[in-house]
Amino acid sequence: QKEVEQNSGPLSVPEGAIASLNCTYSDRVSQSFFWYRQYSGKSPELIMSIYSNGDKEDGRFTAQLNKASQYVSLLIRDSQPSDSATYLCAVAYKAGTALIFGKGTTLSVSS
Amino acid sequence: KAGVTQTPRYLIKTRGQQVTLSCSPISGHRSVSWYQQTPGQGLQFLFEYFSETQRNKGNFPGRFSGRQFSNSRSEMNVSTLELGDSALYLCASSLAGTTSDTQYFGPGTRLTVL
Numbered sequence: 001q002k003e004v005e006q007n008s009g010p011l012s013v014p015e016g017a018i019a020s021l022n023c024t025y026s027d028r029v030s031q032s033f034f035w036y037r038q039y040s041g042k043s044p045e046l047i048m049s050i051y052s053n054g055d056k057e058d059g060r061f062t063a064q065l066n067k068a069s070q071y072v073s074l075l076i077r078d079s080q081p082s083d084s085a086t087y088l089c090a091v092a093y094k095a096g097t098a099l100i101f102g103k104g105t106t107l108s109v110s111s
Numbered sequence: 112k113a114g115v116t117q118t119p120r121y122l123i124k125t126r127g128q129q130v131t132l133s134c135s136p137i138s139g140h141r142s143v144s145w146y147q148q149t150p151g152q153g154l155q156f157l158f159e160y161f162s163e164t165q166r167n168k169g170n171f172p173g174r175f176s177g178r179q180f181s182n183s184r185s186e187m188n189v190s191t192l193e194l195g196d197s198a199l200y201l202c203a204s205s206l207a208g209t210t211s212d213t214q215y216f217g218p219g220t221r222l223t224v225l
Contacts, residue, residue: 031210031211032210032211034213034214036216042218043201043216043217043218043219044154044201044216045216046213046214046215049211049213051211088153088154090154092210092211093210098144098146098156098159098167098169099144099154099156099203099214100156101146101153101154101155102153103153104153
């Protein structure tokens with residue numbers, strides 16, 4: 001059974017700090033990795049996608065992928081209260097197959 | 112470009128009834144996936160359609176079914192509703208449903224079964 005694991009949190013950080021969100025996955029043939037943000041009562045929206053080992057940066061967000069360790073992370077620099085949400089890690093491993101989602105990590109950024 | 116739309120946004124049904132949910136993908140997107148989101152189980156995959164064909168199905172009972180039309184719009188049907196079917200049903204579209212395609216989510220349909 002393919003699984004994606006995330007610490008449910010809540011992860012609490014002060015405004016301006018770095019928030020680090022982690023995700024592990026069970027299937028070595030996983031090919032693509034996505035981070036979605038979901039505000040309460042809203043649908044998930046894509047923050048980052050990453051497909052190869054290493055880091056990928058987009059503004060305040062950096063995704064890191066280590067396929068050998070089956071680990072993907074999301075760093076949020078200069079965290080803002082508006083970043084307070086649930087962050088979902090999702091893994092795709094086969095064309096046309098579902099995204100397998102973790103249950104999400106709740107981030108709370110205090111001002 | 113307009114995003115993914117879902118109708119209706121909210122539904123209240125009673126046990127034993129059936130329900131049909133609709134999803135219109137982003138223009139040009141041919142793959143539509145459906146997910147169920149509950150507080151306990153998180154986001155779970157229901158099925159995916161591409162060019163009017165169901166390519167994959169998740170571990171849900173046969174009461175859950177779907178279809179896709181030639182214009183890529185998709186419908187999902189749940190028959191003989193149970194209390195446990197209360198959830199947020201999300202539709203996501205992507206260009207072709209490959210592993211590198213981004214799936215864009217609609218606002219969801221909140222189904223409550225009484």
